[in-house]
Amino acid sequence: xxxxxxxxxxxxxxxxxxSFFADKHAQAKRLTPRAIELVEAVSEFTMRGGKRMRxxxxxxxxxxxxxxxxxxxxxxxxNLGASIELLQxxxxxxDDWMDGDDERxxxxxxxxxxxxxxxxxxxxxxxxxxASDIAAGFAFELLHDTxxxxxxxxxxxxxxxxxxxxxxxxQQLDLLGHEPVSLxxxxxxxxYTVRGPVRLGALIGDADEAQLAALERFGRPLGIAFQLRxxxxxxxxxxxxxxxxxxxxxxxxKNTALIAEARTLLSPQDRERLDQAFGRRDASAExxxxxxxxxxxxxxxxxxxxxxxxxxxxxxxxxxxxPLVNEGIALLHELMDRIALRDR
Amino acid sequence: xxxxxxxxxxxxxxxxxxSFFADKHAQAKRLTPRAIELVEAVSEFTMRGGKRMRxxxxxxxxxxxxxxxxxxxxxxxxNLGASIELLQxxxxxxDDWMDGDDERxxxxxxxxxxxxxxxxxxxxxxxxxxASDIAAGFAFELLHDTxxxxxxxxxxxxxxxxxxxxxxxxQQLDLLGHEPVSLxxxxxxxxYTVRGPVRLGALIGDADEAQLAALERFGRPLGIAFQLRxxxxxxxxxxxxxxxxxxxxxxxxKNTALIAEARTLLSPQDRERLDQAFGRRDASAExxxxxxxxxxxxxxxxxxxxxxxxxxxxxxxxxxxxPLVNEGIALLHELMDRIALRDR
Numbered sequence: 001x002x003x004x005x006x007x008x009x010x011x012x013x014x015x016x017x018x019s020f021f022a023d024k025h026a027q028a029k030r031l032t033p034r035a036i037e038l039v040e041a042v043s044e045f046t047m048r049g050g051k052r053m054r055x056x057x058x059x060x061x062x063x064x065x066x067x068x069x070x071x072x073x074x075x076x077x078x079n080l081g082a083s084i085e086l087l088q089x090x091x092x093x094x095d096d097w098m099d100g101d102d103e104r105x106x107x108x109x110x111x112x113x114x115x116x117x118x119x120x121x122x123x124x125x126x127x128x129x130x131a132s133d134i135a136a137g138f139a140f141e142l143l144h145d146t147x148x149x150x151x152x153x154x155x156x157x158x159x160x161x162x163x164x165x166x167x168x169x170x171q172q173l174d175l176l177g178h179e180p181v182s183l184x185x186x187x188x189x190x191x192y193t194v195r196g197p198v199r200l201g202a203l204i205g206d207a208d209e210a211q212l213a214a215l216e217r218f219g220r221p222l223g224i225a226f227q228l229r230x231x232x233x234x235x236x237x238x239x240x241x242x243x244x245x246x247x248x249x250x251x252x253x254k255n256t257a258l259i260a261e262a263r264t265l266l267s268p269q270d271r272e273r274l275d276q277a278f279g280r281r282d283a284s285a286e287x288x289x290x291x292x293x294x295x296x297x298x299x300x301x302x303x304x305x306x307x308x309x310x311x312x313x314x315x316x317x318x319x320x321x322x323p324l325v326n327e328g329i330a331l332l333h334e335l336m337d338r339i340a341l342r343d344r
Numbered sequence: 345x346x347x348x349x350x351x352x353x354x355x356x357x358x359x360x361x362x363s364f365f366a367d368k369h370a371q372a373k374r375l376t377p378r379a380i381e382l383v384e385a386v387s388e389f390t391m392r393g394g395k396r397m398r399x400x401x402x403x404x405x406x407x408x409x410x411x412x413x414x415x416x417x418x419x420x421x422x423n424l425g426a427s428i429e430l431l432q433x434x435x436x437x438x439d440d441w442m443d444g445d446d447e448r449x450x451x452x453x454x455x456x457x458x459x460x461x462x463x464x465x466x467x468x469x470x471x472x473x474x475a476s477d478i479a480a481g482f483a484f485e486l487l488h489d490t491x492x493x494x495x496x497x498x499x500x501x502x503x504x505x506x507x508x509x510x511x512x513x514x515q516q517l518d519l520l521g522h523e524p525v526s527l528x529x530x531x532x533x534x535x536y537t538v539r540g541p542v543r544l545g546a547l548i549g550d551a552d553e554a555q556l557a558a559l560e561r562f563g564r565p566l567g568i569a570f571q572l573r574x575x576x577x578x579x580x581x582x583x584x585x586x587x588x589x590x591x592x593x594x595x596x597x598k599n600t601a602l603i604a605e606a607r608t609l610l611s612p613q614d615r616e617r618l619d620q621a622f623g624r625r626d627a628s629a630e631x632x633x634x635x636x637x638x639x640x641x642x643x644x645x646x647x648x649x650x651x652x653x654x655x656x657x658x659x660x661x662x663x664x665x666x667p668l669v670n671e672g673i674a675l676l677h678e679l680m681d682r683i684a685l686r687d688r
Contacts, residue, residue, distance in 0.1 A: 035513035098470040126442040133512045140484045141505040161485040168477045169379035
């Protein structure tokens with residue numbers, strides 16, 4: 001499946017999610033028909049976003065240590081891939097409420113949809129938190145839906161709960177405006193975007209310590225690169241591709257790498273133009289356009305792109321030479337391109 | 345350990361929690377010192393409440409199917425007991441925020457403590473949700489901290505995630521004011537207070553289907569009895585014992601069994617006296633006292649106590665005759681008394 005491995009993983013994860021949600025729909029119906037609403041909130045949100053980047057990372061991690069990939073291994077990748085998508089849904093649902101973001105993946109955020117439906121913002125927020133709880137429970141359920149050898153199951157469980165701990169701590173740092181932002185990103189995004197999934201995949205493939213260490217050296221800079229790309233897209237990206245309104249990060253006053261660079265580069269005049277959009281939810285389209293132009297012209301964007309390239313080089317270096325399997329290394333390179341070159 | 349089994353379980357769970365929190369404190373410190381705050385919020389909240397009723401239910405469930413209880417079995421009970429206490433912390437932290445309750449277990453609710461500390465209600469709520477996330481992750485981590493045979497681990501995992509699904513759906517029904525309240529209570533409280541823990545304990549002891557069915561027949565009415573006792577305590581209980589302010593349930597306008605009974609029993613005049621306190625957070629102490637008196641005099645309290653006694657009788661009946669082990673049956677009776685006769 002050399003050429004279309006990404007399609008196979010994406011289709012596998014989507015099919016697994018669909019059958020899982022059908023089971024949960026039936027289970028909810030047996031408990032109380034109202035509960036179907038929560039399951040549907042999770043299912044709709046999860047199926048709305050389709051990159052499945054983390055599942056691809058799990059597969060690449062698995063193949064990077066497996067000389068003889070098996071059907072059972074592929075099934076485990078798919079279950080863990082579905083699990084991590086549900087983890088992602090849970091985190092994003094909460095994140096959107098915490099940040100007051102009403103749009104996500106080209107549709108309403110969960111708290112916004114519930115608030116509108118019941119005409120009550122607090123009730124909407126509470127129901128979104130319950131939907132996130134359901135998603136988290138589903139993630140843990142799917143994590144153990146594979147018949148692993150006991151040692152593999154235990155290792156995957158620890159990797160998963162450690163990853164969960166890191167990402168929640170990262171979200172805390174984000175809420176508290178922690179400086180420097182790099183640690184926050186390392187925990188909040190890097191943990192479960194690249195490092196965690198690649199490690200989970202490698203554990204399925206029964207990786208040894210040297211292999212896990214090589215993947216850690218690979219995953220850490222790639223996670224930072226992912227976040228830097230996110231920052232660039234959040235300001236310069238096409239809103240139709242990102243699923244978020246244009247100027248979103250600026251209006252939110254997000255503490256991005258781009259803003260941190262700009263602070264060291266801007267003239268007082270340009271800084272003022274930036275501040276007319278930064279952190280102002282009611283900023284005009286013109287103010288946003290001005291701020292975007294300032295960030296581009298100042299060199300902040302170019303600096304961030306240069307850092308991104310340096311992180312990618314570091315990730316690439318971690319693969320040569322390495323104790324990893326050649327076929328898997330090719331997939332890790334593909335993963336790297338997807339993360340670095342994406343437009344959403 | 346016939347006489348002091350409850351003390352041994354309570355001490356075992358508290359010691360396990362203490363050592364677990366110490367580990368997590370160290371892990372947080374390695375990630376970022378700020379994260380210690382979240383771990384401490386969970387640890388302080390969890391150690392503040394000490395009934396450990398659910399851990400006792402796990403142990404009673406275990407003994408009710410084990411002819412030869414083992415040290416390994418006891419260790420599993422303690423790990424699962426600690427896990428379910430963390431599940432409880434996670435649920436209560438969210439519940440308090442959703443209900444706007446600022447007090448719990450004789451101290452501030454988590455969102456209230458964070459709000460006060462940062463002078464920001466939304467940030468306080470967000471940090472409380474993150475603390476609840478941490479607690480949930482810890483609960484899942486401890487669930488797999490025991491070296492079970494694979495079959496036992498899988499069964500315990502499914503029982504735990506099913507229980508989690510039910511309780512979140514029950515909370516949804518509560519938020520939406522679902523009628524009748526009995527289904528809501530069955531899901532929201534019964535699921536993880538008696539039925540779930542007793543089942544978990546029995547699974548540790550490798551129960552057969554007949555034993556699990558008997559425990560289900562026992563746990564279901566006892567879970568309802570627990571909730572009815574809670575309703576009575578929430579209105580008539582001593583605030584020093586319950587850890588909640590007097591008249592709390594009335595002020596909150598909680599949809600309790602007591603209120604449902606009262607609605608069918610009260611004269612228009614008494615209904616009016618009740619309504620001067622019900623659902624009014626600013627109700628005077630006098631209005632609360634009047635409403636409490638009305639609920640007592642109307643017979644609503646007596647009706648609820650009678651229903652409670654009927655549920656206990658049903659639970660008792662499920663134990664005779666039964667496929668359960670005699671020593672364990674004695675513990676289940678003790679558990680029943682604790683649940684029915686408690687004053688907090």
